[in-house]
Amino acid sequence: MTTKNTANLGAFQFESGESIPALEVAYETYGEFTGDNAVLVCHALTGSAHVARRPDAGGETAGQARAWWGDVVGPGKAIDTSEYYVVCANAPGSCYGTTGPASENPETGEPYGTDFPAVTVGDWTRAQRRLLDELGVGRLHAVVGGSVGGMNVLDWLRRFPDDVERAGAVATAARLDPQCLALDTVARRAITSDPNWNGGHYYGGPEPEDGLARARQIGHIMYLSKASMGRKFGRRSAGREAVREEPPDPAAAFFPYREVESYLDYQADKFVDRFDANSYLYMTRAMDDFDLSAGYESDADALAAFEGELLLLSFTGDWHFTVEQAEALAEACREAGTDVAHHVVESDHGHDAFLVEPEKVGPPLSELLDDGLAGRAITDTAPDADDSGSGEFAPVHTSLFSQ
Ligand SMILES: CC(=O)SCCNC(=O)CCNC(=O)[C@H](O)C(C)(C)COP(=O)(O)OP(=O)(O)OC[C@H]1O[C@@H](n2cnc3c(N)ncnc32)[C@H](O)[C@@H]1OP(=O)(O)O
């Protein structure tokens, strides 16, 4: 059985100390709850509650047509909804049905815009906990998520360690590195310097589409790798039929409109149609702010109270959340005695491999849910791990500005 619903969680105080009178959370559930089979899936930066295909809805959800993990979550899939009760909720601050900047402020009758309180990953976790309470779910069999959704997973382990039996943190890290912080800063600046942004109060008027488009293009470059961009586009010209969307200056017309440019323009257009610029600011700030060790002595200390099993999944071509970052976290966990495995996936796609390579992501997650870290599809980088072959992983030097 699948459900698509919105829960009114009532007044909500954010970590910033600010409150809103009513937090609505859009969520979807898949499968039957049997008391001990709940799996919470946490979405990435621009995802929604629509994690799996919904036969009753023809696969459609307003603004977010495609199930973002439709080949990983569903009946007979790795996260098998005929066995597990899967819950996925849109995060506060986003724009897919959960209260965020585009929602109406009941005090003014106008959209909140940037009067919406600052949002943290911790606020997402606390909202999810309250939603699960509403659904009658106590302890989770597992919490799984990718990218900033993986940070959301790590936050669950430090905030509610007793509520989680198993965790899968995919393509994520304890914190973003400064290079990614820098790119996110530039992306946000693209939005806030668009004249249509208007301090965040643009609803009902022209929207900061150019700024949001540039922001997404910067983001999208972070989600690919040198290898995947070389393979997809090379330096090829997009050809005569491609429509150059940026009006070129006369000199630019001399040079080719390249496939990579055409691709980024296309992706930006699609994104502007489906996402809200203020939400992009709020969601990226939540991601940038996340630091697992904040309030603790170390990453290991932050996870010390978690007594379940943690699977870290990283991708060799991902320079947004690198293998090295996942390994550092795994090392911290090992030192602290946390039951962890770091499974490295060979892929040169880049960060979005966790979305587009379900055949690589699915098996270890499936094993995690069914058998825990002992699952045969799970390898570990620990030197003494007996199922990891050499136990080595390929170092990644694929950051944007390095060779
Ligand atoms: C809707 C959701 O899934 S939201 C949650 C996840 N979404 C995201 O992560 C968004 C960011 N990532 C993406 O958009 C990625 O494209 C993914 C992860 C959704 C899919 O990636 P892939 O399957 O590798 O597709 P790819 O990135 O190659 O994009 C394909 C699209 O680009 C178009 N395209 C490819 N090359 C070019 C080009 N040179 N010029 C113009 N358009 C191009 C294709 O026609 C295709 O269009 P379509 O989406 O309308 O079918």
Ligand SMILES: N[C@@H](CCO)C(=O)O
């Ligand atoms: N491309 C994905 C992952 C970003 O971290 C998204 O837009 O949500």
